């Protein structure tokens with residue numbers, strides 16, 4: 001059930017350059033079901049900025065009624081969010097959208113993430129591992145300074161890192177690593193920039209895949225049409241990324 005709640009901030013720390021890990025506690029955490037769902041955060045009590053910011057859930061701790069997000073402090077809203085401290089409260093709406101279908105993986109899954117699309121793959125990896133699925137993580141970042149959660153992913157399975165400037169791992173994009181890896185997996189899951197999602201789809205046309213789209217959003221609940229995309233079904237068929245997604249099977253969304 002979607003809730004709006006003033007959640008307690010438990011932890012806020014910078015874990016890479018301009019990348020923050022934020023843990024909150026409250027009833028809403030108990031509503032979390034699928035990895036890849038997101039919340040909509042009001043970053044200030046004033047009228048400006050008016051719109052909430054969509055941020056994915058990176059890990060869920062149901063026992064403690066907590067969940068953690070990882071975000072890049074980039075524009076005005078996320079910079080205001082980075083100023084919050086433990087003990088402050090935060091206006092959160094969620095959980096929103098439909099996440100990654102964990103039951104679709106059979107034995108081995110590739111989890112392919114780019115930049116700030118990496119966080120939801122962490123809870124996904126945890127849940128797939130809990131189901132006995134082997135996960136391989138292929139994660140791309142701008143540079144070494146922007147890399148986060150490498151060890152945490154390594155604890156859950158084989159992990160490969162690409163950086164655009166070559167300062168850590170393989171130089172280039174995640175697709176450079178994919179070209180070198182075997183194709184002995186049954187399902188892939190991906191989240192990141194649209195160009196990366198396109199490249200991943202092209203790389204594995206025969207495989208079952210699920211992609212999470214980070215479209216610009218207004219309401220986050222299907223009411224404002226800010227996030228609509230066309231589908232491959234017909235010229236007039238549209239989906240709302242916020243409420244129909246953000247995760248869709250590969251080959252469905254024209255972005």
Ligand SMILES: Cc1cc2nc3c(=O)[nH]c(=O)nc-3n(C[C@H](O)[C@H](O)[C@H](O)COP(=O)(O)OP(=O)(O)OC[C@H]3O[C@@H](n4cnc5c(N)ncnc54)[C@H](O)[C@@H]3O)c2cc1C
Pocket residue numbers: 038051052053054055056057069070071072073074075076077078079116119120213214215216217246
């Ligand atoms: C489903 C979903 C999950 C996301 N998960 C994460 C996450 O886990 N971590 C993270 O750092 N970022 C995530 N994003 C992107 C994040 O929402 C934007 O980067 C953030 O809203 C930018 O806000 P700002 O105040 O920094 O920028 P501003 O430029 O001030 O934002 C202006 C407006 O544009 C929207 N906007 C700007 N960039 C984006 C974008 N890339 N995607 C969607 N809306 C945007 C903002 O929500 C706001 O309404 C996610 C986006 C979506 C749609």
Ligand code: FES
Pocket residue numbers: 216217218219220221222223224225226227228240241242243
């Ligand atoms: S953001 Fe309003 S309909 Fe999707």
